[in-house]
Structure formats: C-alpha cells, structure tokens
Amino acid sequence: MSDYQAHLSRIFEVLQPYVPEGEELNEQSELVADLGLSSIDVMEMIVEIEDFFDISIPLNILPDISTVGDLAKAIGNIN
Amino acid sequence: MSLFDKFQPMIDMRAELAEIGVMPFGPVTEKLFSATEGIVNGKHVILAGTNNYLGLTFNPDCISAAQQAVAEQGTGTTGSRMANGTFSDHLLLEQELADFFGVNHAIVFSTGYAATMGMSATLAGPGDVILLDADSHASIYDGVMLSGAEVIRFRHNDPADLDKRLRRLGERAKEALVIVEGIYSMGGDQSPLAEIAAVKRKYGCYLMVDEAHSLGMIGENGRGVAESEGVEADVDFIIGTFSKSLGAIGGYCVSNHPELEAIRFTVRSYIFTASSSPAVIASSRAALRIIKQQPELRTRLWDNANQLYDGLKALGLKVGPQASPVVAVTIEDRAQAISWWTQLFDLGVYVNLVVPPASPSVHSLLRCSVSAAYSSEQVEKIISAFTTLVNTTPVNNAG
Numbered sequence: 001m002s003d004y005q006a007h008l009s010r011i012f013e014v015l016q017p018y019v020p021e022g023e024e025l026n027e028q029s030e031l032v033a034d035l036g037l038s039s040i041d042v043m044e045m046i047v048e049i050e051d052f053f054d055i056s057i058p059l060n061i062l063p064d065i066s067t068v069g070d071l072a073k074a075i076g077n078i079n
Numbered sequence: 080m081s082l083f084d085k086f087q088p089m090i091d092m093r094a095e096l097a098e099i100g101v102m103p104f105g106p107v108t109e110k111l112f113s114a115t116e117g118i119v120n121g122k123h124v125i126l127a128g129t130n131n132y133l134g135l136t137f138n139p140d141c142i143s144a145a146q147q148a149v150a151e152q153g154t155g156t157t158g159s160r161m162a163n164g165t166f167s168d169h170l171l172l173e174q175e176l177a178d179f180f181g182v183n184h185a186i187v188f189s190t191g192y193a194a195t196m197g198m199s200a201t202l203a204g205p206g207d208v209i210l211l212d213a214d215s216h217a218s219i220y221d222g223v224m225l226s227g228a229e230v231i232r233f234r235h236n237d238p239a240d241l242d243k244r245l246r247r248l249g250e251r252a253k254e255a256l257v258i259v260e261g262i263y264s265m266g267g268d269q270s271p272l273a274e275i276a277a278v279k280r281k282y283g284c285y286l287m288v289d290e291a292h293s294l295g296m297i298g299e300n301g302r303g304v305a306e307s308e309g310v311e312a313d314v315d316f317i318i319g320t321f322s323k324s325l326g327a328i329g330g331y332c333v334s335n336h337p338e339l340e341a342i343r344f345t346v347r348s349y350i351f352t353a354s355s356s357p358a359v360i361a362s363s364r365a366a367l368r369i370i371k372q373q374p375e376l377r378t379r380l381w382d383n384a385n386q387l388y389d390g391l392k393a394l395g396l397k398v399g400p401q402a403s404p405v406v407a408v409t410i411e412d413r414a415q416a417i418s419w420w421t422q423l424f425d426l427g428v429y430v431n432l433v434v435p436p437a438s439p440s441v442h443s444l445l446r447c448s449v450s451a452a453y454s455s456e457q458v459e460k461i462i463s464a465f466t467t468l469v470n471t472t473p474v475n476n477a478g
C-alpha cells in the first residue's frame with residue numbers, strides 16, 4: 001500500500017463517524033459540501049489525524065484542503 | 080456566485096432574530112447612570128456584559144484627567160505615532176507601563192485589537208513558526224494569519240499538547256513563538272501559565288501572553304496571570320488593552336527585549352493609524368495609577384466574581400472550571416440561549432450573547448463580566464434573574 005493509500009485509509013476511519021447516512025465516502029468527497037462538517041468538526045477531525053500521524057497540520061494550508069484526497073496529499077507533504 | 084452570497088448566513092440570522100423581536104448584537108446604550116447601570120435599548124438594566132472589571136469608566140480622577148487633557152491638548156492627535164501623533168503623554172504612559180510591569184520597553188497602541196493583531200502579525204514572519212492556543216482571541220488569529228509564518232494550533236490550555244507540537248518541530252522549536260492568553264475572554268478560564276512557561280523553557284522558544292482580561296485583576300500588583308503564576312521572567316512579550324480594566328481604549332505591548340524599540344516601527348497597526356487622543360491617554364494613565372494605589376478594587380472584583388460564580392453554579396448552570404471575572408454560562412441549544420438572553424434583558428440584566436462561530440465551541444454562551452463596582456445586591460439581582468429562568472425553563476444541555 002502506498003503512503004497516499006495508507007493516509008486515505010486512516011482518514012476514512014477518522015471521518016466515518018461524521019459521514020451522513022446514505023453518503024458514500026471516497027477521496028473526492030468534499031469535507032464541507034458533501035459531509036457537511038462544520039468548521040469546528042473539521043478542526044476536531046484534524047486534531048485526531050494529527051495525533052495519529054504525529055504531525056502538526058499548519059492552519060495556513062487548510063484553505064487548500066477541500067476533499068479527502070487533498071487532506072491525504074497534505075499529510076504526505078508534511079511527512 | 081454573487082459578491083454578497085457569503086453574507087447570506089448573517090442575513091438569515093438577523094432575519095430570524097428580527098422575527099422573534101430580538102437584537103442581541105449591537106444593543107444601543109442610551110444613558111449611563113454609573114459604571115454598573117444604564118438604559119440600553121430603552122430598558123433600565125444592570126450592565127453585566129461590559130468588561131468594566133474595575134468600574135473605572137466613571138472614576139472622578141480618570142474623568143478629571145481626561146477633561147484637563149482635552150482642554151490643554153485638544154480632541155485628537157490627527158496623526159500616527161510615527162508621524163505627528165506622538166505627544167509627551169504617550170511616552171509618559173509607555174514609561175509608566177514599563178515601570179508597572181518591571182520591564183524596560185513598552186509600546187502604546189490605539190486599540191487592543193491593534194496591539195494583539197499587530198504584534199501577532201509582526202513578531203514572526205515567513206519561515207518562522209507560531210503556536211497558538213486554540214481558544215485565542217480573533218485578533219490573535221487575524222494577526223498570525225497575516226504574519227506569513229507557519230501557524231499551528233494546540234489544544235486549549237493543554238501544555239502537553241503544546242509540548243508534543245514543539246517536539247515535532249525539532250530544531251525549529253527554539254525560534255518558535257507561542258501565544259496564549261492569561262484569562263480567556265469567552266470562557267473566563269485561566270491559562271496554566273506556569274506549565275506553559277515550563278514547556279517554553281524546555282524548548283527555548285519565545286512566549287507572548289495576552290493579559291487583556293487579567294490586567295489589574297490578578298497578581299499581587301495586578302500585573303496579570305504571569306505575575307500570579309510567578310513566571311513573568313519567562314514571558315517575552317505581554318500584550319493587552321486599556322478598554323477593560325482601565326476603562327478607556329487602547330492597547331500595549333511590554334517586554335525586556337531591546338528589539339521592541341525597533342519592532343514598533345515595523346508594526347503596521349502602529350504605523351498606519353492615528354494615535355490615541357489626549358483624553359484617552361490621560362484617563363488611562365490615571366486608571367493605571369489607581370490600579371497601583373487601590374488593590375482593594377481587586378478584592379471587591381473577586382468577591383463579586385466568586386459570589387456570581389458560586390450563585391450560578393449552585394443553580395446547576397454549566398459555568399467555567401473556576402471563578403473568574405468572566406462567568407460564562409454554556410447553553411447548548413442556540414434558540415434557548417437567545418430566548419434566555421431576551422428574558423434576562425427583560426428582567427433588567429444585560430449580558431453578552433455569544434453564538435457559534437464566535438463562541439469557542441458548537442455551543443452558545445451567556446457571558447457575564449463582573450465589575451468591582453457592583454454592590455452585593457446587584458450581583459444578587461443577576462443571580463436572581465438566572466434563578467427565574469432556571470425555575471421556568473429547564474436547561475436543554477445534553478452534556
């Protein structure tokens with residue numbers, strides 16, 4: 001499994017509780033538009049992901065992250 | 080997409096509130112009887128949401144100093160500190176602030192926002208790292224996002240999380256800037272500053288503390304949480320405001336770093352705005368003297384804060400973890416928070432309504448700020464208004 005796939009897999013696990021019923025999660029899923037995450041939900045989810053990967057995701061890059069795939073790529077860049 | 084589409088949520092919220100006849104944002108103060116009571120939106124109320132912690136807005140010495148300054152120096156400076164807007168009294172206030180904090184350097188800004196935003200935007204820049212407490216004030220968030228530095232949040236009041244994030248930075252940690260507040264403006268909870276300072280020492284980074292809601296209120300000499308926690312030597316920069324305990328408007332940064340004298344000429348919110356008017360500087364100087372000379376104001380403030388905190392807690396309301404000059408009641412349901420705010424107002428008590436995203440969580444707050452100028456009877460009246468609500472409407476808090 002590539003790093004990207006591994007990151008995706010972990011993000012899917014963290015996001016699962018936030019996924020609305022009937023919504024399918026994939027790397028194109030929009031965190032806000034599709035999953036309906038509030039800004040506070042996004043921050044909570046980011047903290048969980050930071051702890052899992054032992055990284056800090058700078059606030060500066062959050063505006064560039066709109067999909068699950070964007071988030072997996074950002075984690076790869078930080079690592 | 081229209082230019083105005085992004086404002087639709089605010090348009091909707093205003094319409095929703097107008098429909099139920101409530102306008103909690105920007106109420107109009109029509110007349111003031113004292114630091115603690117006035118006519119707001121046509122109603123005689125106790126002012127329980129004005130951050131007038133020491134009640135100095137009507138202090139005779141502050142008023143007299145302001146009147147004399149207006150008479151002698153005019154109504155405004157008409158210029159920036161860097162151009163024609165530095166008067167002798169600006170420099171005297173800076174010296175008095177430095178003396179008060181026991182440091183060598185001070186800058187006076189025109190507002191608290193200009194001080195905290197400006198210093199947060201300027202101290203660190205591209206290539207640097209800023210770590211800020213997640214519940215930091217909007218002025219700090221605005222500043223750090225302008226700085227060009229890498230910005231990392233750590234969990235609110237969690238020194239272990241700060242430690243972890245500094246560890247992740249490796250060698251970069253020793254040049255990082257950590258920003259926290261002494262007392263947090265919304266929840267009223269206090270920073271574990273001794274533990275934060277220990278983490279700072281461990282990594283050798285820099286620490287800036289916003290004492291906006293603690294100046295004059297805590298510490299043996301009223302210097303804030305850094306003083307009360309015994310860690311002033313670990314704090315590189317203290318920032319704050321004159322618009323709360325000093326009852327005026329303005330902001331400051333104090334430090335022992337000699338570089339502050341050069342930094343002042345690089346802070347855009349210092350350079351590109353008019354300086355504080357003579358009246359504001361004069362009343363701020365008078366208020367600072369009062370903080371030094373009248374420690375009994377702090378005693379009265381804390382007596383009132385403890386009375387309000389204990390009273391609201393005894394009602395079963397969800398308040399902060401400790402008594403504080405800011406006593407915030409968490410109401411999970413936004414509609415109930417709005418309803419309670421309206422009823423409190425009708426009962427003659429004005430508090431602040433804070434709803435997401437301005438609140439630090441998904442919940443709403445009814446935020447009370449306490450004043451040393453309250454009588455015990457006034458505090459009891461605030462508690463009594465909350466009691467009426469508790470007895471008529473159960474709090475809809477699931478957690």
